[in-house]
Amino acid sequence: MExxxxxxxxxxxxxxxxxxxLAAMVGMDMGVGTILRYVGRSDAERRVALNIIGPHWDGxxxxxxxxxxxxxxxxxxxxxxxxxxxxxxxxLLLWSMILRPLGFEYRSKLPSAGWRNAWxxxxxxxxxxxxxxxxxxxxxxxxGVPFHFSWNLTSTYTGSFLGLLNPFAILCGxxxxxxxxxxxAATVMNGATGAIYERARTLARLGALLAIVLFAVGGxxxxxxxxxxxxxxxxxxxxxxxxxxxxTLAAGAWLGNFRAQPLLWLLPALGFAGMLLxxxxxxxxxxxxAWWLGAVAWLGVIGTAGVALFPFLLPSSSVPAQSLTVWxxxxxxxxxxxxxxxxxxxxPLILWYTSWAFYVMRGKVSAEDVAADEHAx
Amino acid sequence: xxxxxxVDLSRLQFALTALYHYLFVPLTLGLSFLLAAMETVxxxxxxxxxxxxxxxxxxxxxINFALGVATxxxxxxxxxxxWSFYSSFVGDIFGAPLAIEGLMAFFMESTFVGLMVFGWHxxxxxxxxxxxxxxxxxxxxxxxxxxxxxxxxxxxxxxHFNPATMRMELSSFTDLVFxxxxxxxxxxxxxxxxxxxxxxxxxxxxxxxxxxRHVDLxxxxxxxxxxxxxxxxxxxxxxxxxxxxxxxxAQPTKLAAMEGMWKSEQAPMPFNLVAFPSQRxxxxxxxIQVPYVLSLLVTHSLTGTVPGFDVLERxxxxxxxxxxxxxAALQALSARPGDADALAQFRAHETDLxxxxxxxxxxxxxxxxxxxxxxxxxxxxxxxxxxxxxxxRVMVVLGLAMLAYFVLAVIYTMRNRVERKRWxxxxxxxxxxxxxxxxEAGWLVAELGRQPWTVYGVLPTxxxxxxxxxxxxxxxxxxxxxxxxxxxxxxxxxxxxxxxxGPDEEHGTVPLGDSRQAALPAGYAEG
Numbered sequence: 056m057e058x059x060x061x062x063x064x065x066x067x068x069x070x071x072x073x074x075x076x077l078a079a080m081v082g083m084d085m086g087v088g089t090i091l092r093y094v095g096r097s098d099a100e101r102r103v104a105l106n107i108i109g110p111h112w113d114g115x116x117x118x119x120x121x122x123x124x125x126x127x128x129x130x131x132x133x134x135x136x137x138x139x140x141x142x143x144x145x146x147l148l149l150w151s152m153i154l155r156p157l158g159f160e161y162r163s164k165l166p167s168a169g170w171r172n173a174w175x176x177x178x179x180x181x182x183x184x185x186x187x188x189x190x191x192x193x194x195x196x197x198x199g200v201p202f203h204f205s206w207n208l209t210s211t212y213t214g215s216f217l218g219l220l221n222p223f224a225i226l227c228g229x230x231x232x233x234x235x236x237x238x239x240a241a242t243v244m245n246g247a248t249g250a251i252y253e254r255a256r257t258l259a260r261l262g263a264l265l266a267i268v269l270f271a272v273g274g275x276x277x278x279x280x281x282x283x284x285x286x287x288x289x290x291x292x293x294x295x296x297x298x299x300x301x302x303t304l305a306a307g308a309w310l311g312n313f314r315a316q317p318l319l320w321l322l323p324a325l326g327f328a329g330m331l332l333x334x335x336x337x338x339x340x341x342x343x344x345a346w347w348l349g350a351v352a353w354l355g356v357i358g359t360a361g362v363a364l365f366p367f368l369l370p371s372s373s374v375p376a377q378s379l380t381v382w383x384x385x386x387x388x389x390x391x392x393x394x395x396x397x398x399x400x401x402x403p404l405i406l407w408y409t410s411w412a413f414y415v416m417r418g419k420v421s422a423e424d425v426a427a428d429e430h431a432x
Numbered sequence: 433x434x435x436x437x438x439v440d441l442s443r444l445q446f447a448l449t450a451l452y453h454y455l456f457v458p459l460t461l462g463l464s465f466l467l468a469a470m471e472t473v474x475x476x477x478x479x480x481x482x483x484x485x486x487x488x489x490x491x492x493x494x495i496n497f498a499l500g501v502a503t504x505x506x507x508x509x510x511x512x513x514x515w516s517f518y519s520s521f522v523g524d525i526f527g528a529p530l531a532i533e534g535l536m537a538f539f540m541e542s543t544f545v546g547l548m549v550f551g552w553h554x555x556x557x558x559x560x561x562x563x564x565x566x567x568x569x570x571x572x573x574x575x576x577x578x579x580x581x582x583x584x585x586x587x588x589x590x591x592h593f594n595p596a597t598m599r600m601e602l603s604s605f606t607d608l609v610f611x612x613x614x615x616x617x618x619x620x621x622x623x624x625x626x627x628x629x630x631x632x633x634x635x636x637x638x639x640x641x642x643x644x645r646h647v648d649l650x651x652x653x654x655x656x657x658x659x660x661x662x663x664x665x666x667x668x669x670x671x672x673x674x675x676x677x678x679x680x681x682a683q684p685t686k687l688a689a690m691e692g693m694w695k696s697e698q699a700p701m702p703f704n705l706v707a708f709p710s711q712r713x714x715x716x717x718x719x720i721q722v723p724y725v726l727s728l729l730v731t732h733s734l735t736g737t738v739p740g741f742d743v744l745e746r747x748x749x750x751x752x753x754x755x756x757x758x759x760a761a762l763q764a765l766s767a768r769p770g771d772a773d774a775l776a777q778f779r780a781h782e783t784d785l786x787x788x789x790x791x792x793x794x795x796x797x798x799x800x801x802x803x804x805x806x807x808x809x810x811x812x813x814x815x816x817x818x819x820x821x822x823x824x825r826v827m828v829v830l831g832l833a834m835l836a837y838f839v840l841a842v843i844y845t846m847r848n849r850v851e852r853k854r855w856x857x858x859x860x861x862x863x864x865x866x867x868x869x870x871x872e873a874g875w876l877v878a879e880l881g882r883q884p885w886t887v888y889g890v891l892p893t894x895x896x897x898x899x900x901x902x903x904x905x906x907x908x909x910x911x912x913x914x915x916x917x918x919x920x921x922x923x924x925x926x927x928x929x930x931x932x933x934g935p936d937e938e939h940g941t942v943p944l945g946d947s948r949q950a951a952l953p954a955g956y957a958e959g
Contacts, residue, residue: 106550109546109549109550110546110547110549110550110551111543111546112546113501113542113543113545113546114539114542114543114544114545114546116501116542117534117538117539117542117543120504120505120508120534120538121531121534121535121538121539123508123509123512124508124527124530124531124533124534124535125531125534127508127511127512127519127523127526127527127530127531128523128527128528128530128531128532129527129531131519131520131523131524131527131599132520132523134511134512134519134520134523134527135512135516135517135518135519135520135523136516136520137512138509138511138512138513138516138519139512139513139514139516139898139899139900142513142898142900142904142908143904143907145509145512145513146509146513146907146908146911149505149506149509150911150915152505153502153503153505153506153915154502155502156498156499156501156502157498157499157502157919157922159498160494160495160497160498161495161498161922161923161926164495164926164929164930165926165929206763206766206767207598207762207763207766208517208520208521208598208599209517209895209899210516210517210520210898210899211899212899294594294596294597295596295597295769296596296597296598296766296769298766299769386523386524386527386528386601386602387524387594387597387601387602389601389602389603389605390524390525390527390528390601390602390605393528393602393605394528394531394532397531397532397535397536398535401535401536401539402535405535405539405540405543408540408543408544409543412543412544412546412547415547415551415554415555416546416547416550416551416554428550428553429487430487430491430549430550430552431550
């Protein structure tokens with residue numbers, strides 16, 4: 056039983072790590088897609104921006120796939136309930152995301168300006184929409200989502216598509232998009248020179264500034280928001296269903312964990328510090344440092360959200376007692392243990408070869424290189 | 433309660449998106465290994481022609497790869513969006529191989545594919561070769577884990593139902609991974625990918641030979657492809673037989689559908705070469721039978737028999753009646769967790785829980801199920817026979833045709849006669865769609881033959897879908913059809929264009945309106 060509770064917490068942490076990986080790695084590529092039309096005025100300039108992430112976007116995207124797979128394997132009820140509940144949003148996310156591989160691979164295969172322009176718009180959509188949805192989804196967790204279960208845990212979602220686009224969710228979506236613009240711009244600065252570099256620098260500073268403001272507003276908002284509190288039911292490490300607990304709502308309850316354990320305030324502090332120092336680093340033209348500070352900001356922001364919600368993962372606004380938590384939505388001990396073993400071996404391996412891939416492809420990309428390389432995007 | 437239209441629409445959507453995804457995956461699986469083999473020749477011999485060969489086929493590989501990756505995303509979403517009950521009911525088991533696929537395989541494939549494309553100038557030849565092998569290894573490992581997940585649906589191994597959490601849970605990870613169905617299916621399916629790539633490369637090369645273009649490159653590619661192809665096709669057929677043997681024991685209803693066996697027969701059983709199965713009459717029309725062959729095929733002996741649908745339907749009815757108390761006990765346990773009587777009742781009947789769910793489609797309160805409802809549910813346990821029967825025959829005939837084609841191709845190419853046989857080169861071009869059709873037919877046999885279950889004997893399809901309205905399903909279906917139609921048009925156009933342009937020319941990375949860059953000599957990058 057204790058082992059099970061430890062594994063549940065381990066997977067909650069691992070999920071956080073995967074989400075941070077997703078936000079930093081996929082977020083930077085999506086940021087490049089979002090700002091592509093602005094940082095690159097001519098076709099040659101846009102191709103420079105695309106080829107900076109050209110060798111990496113495919114590997115980075117797997118953070119997203121792995122995030123989805125980990126939720127499926129470690130928290131199947133979350134995967135089932137969230138993906139079916141957020142149906143229209145998920146499809147918009149999916150449809151915009153599947154444009155991306157094609158945008159990279161097909162855009163520069165034909166010389167037509169109309170063709171390339173159309174794919175540039177596709178890359179813009181597939182950069183911006185998923186990041187807004189990603190943030191909005193996290194935002195909706197704070198508000199709760201209207202769903203409930205039948206006796207055999209068939210979930211039914213009773214809300215509408217528009218209900219998911221409430222003001223707080225939109226705020227979180229914009230926060231996530233701003234951070235991805237910052238990361239994307241820092242990435243472009245890493246690999247570009249001249250006018251492209253300068254435009255990216257402008258956007259990096261804008262992205263960081265917006266993110267600071269939005270994160271602060273969001274924190275203030277959560278402060279007064281109704282949070283969910285578990286008052287009874289089986290706790291950590293007990294096999295259970297979401298039909299066995301009692302949950303109440305209380306104003307400001309999302310800050311309960313921070314009040315109980317003040318050290319946790321370091322997480323939002325880390326978020327602000329990452330963004331502020333990232334802004335300074337971008338201004339000082341230290342783009343690599345700025346990128347890493349952006350990653351620290353993601354750690355702070357996602358950590359803040361996770362800790363605020365803990366142990367909730369997906370609260371139900373219509374039947375709060377059936378809210379999904381780390382304790383009632385996780386996989387069995389056996390599955391969590393095997394998965395933890397695989398993660399312990401492969402996550403470090405992934406980090407190692409990803410670093411090697413970035414090392415091999417290090418340096419600046421120039422328009423001349425792109426034009427000369429028949430493999431370039 | 434599930435809307436059965438939603439279930440049907442979810443099935444249609446899954447079939448369309450999976451079949452579409454599966455147009456691109458086998459070529460990725462096979463071409464990645466063929467590329468690695470070609471590059472091995474380049475690195476060991478140092479001949480530039482092989483580098484050009486690798487780079488040319490690599491270009492086609494990537495056009496195909498992009499759409500494979502894009503449509504693979506859909507598959508990962510679809511379990512959650514459209515099959516949410518399935519996902520929560522067996523996610524404890526099914527999610528694990530999917531997540532491991534990401535960790536172990538897809539990450540590797542995707543990270544190194546970037547280096548494979550962009551790393552030609554930055555990596556030493558040996559390093560680049562290693563990268564190409566890692567891409568091939570990654571894509572094939574990816575197939576392994578996906579098929580382990582699929583095999584759980586075909587032959588649920590290493591799992592049990594936990595009443596405390598109301599779902600299936602993993603009992604043995606090693607049983608899951610080393611399921612006999614998974615082993616046979618992985619080899620059968622991945623080698624089918626090698627066949628696909630071999631037919632593709634041989635067909636495109638034959639087209640160049642017909643046009644007398646890039647003759648050196650085409651001749652070498654053709655020879656490598658057909659040697660690869662003849663071995664692979666022999667392997668696919670052997671493993672297909674093994675899979676039929678394993679699968680036939682695990683899923684007697686699928687086997688009976690593949691063979692159109694409405695009535696059980698005495699050994700040695702005859703094989704229906706051709707027949708027109710009628711679901712309504714539970715009989716075949718116009719059957720042409722070959723004596724003895726079915727016993728040999730499915731039991732590997734002359735004295736073996738397998739049951740027909742008459743026996744299978746009776747068995748299903750018995751199991752449904754036994755499953756009813758299991759469902760009723762679960763309902764009681766949901767209301768009163770830990771209730772000892774209900775738990776005892778559940779334990780006594782749990783092996784037939786899935787069959788109890790089968791009748792719940794007709795009788796929401798299973799304890800009041802009538803004989804007619806049980807009979808209807810038992811009839812449901814028989815899949816739609818005609819599509820399974822014919823898909824199977826299409827797959828087998830195409831497989832044998834490809835074997836004959838490759839045997840001829842090897843003979844001609846080894847005698848250096850292939851360029852004089854223009855009819856054969858034309859045939860080779862026309863063979864290109866054949867493996868794709870065979871792959872799709874194979875998917876249909878596996879998945880239609882498993883109906884009415886998503887997890888055979890454990891979870892019926894009708895329960896597995898999400899509780900959406902029809903409107904959502906129509907919305908998503910229309911979206912997918914529109915997007916996917918556009919995608920395939922774009923992909924085919926780019927693929928045909930890249931083939932027509934051939935390996936020597938710049939392939940469309942011509943920069944816009946920048947004369948300085950356009951003036952750079954073609955092939956500069958390779959120098």
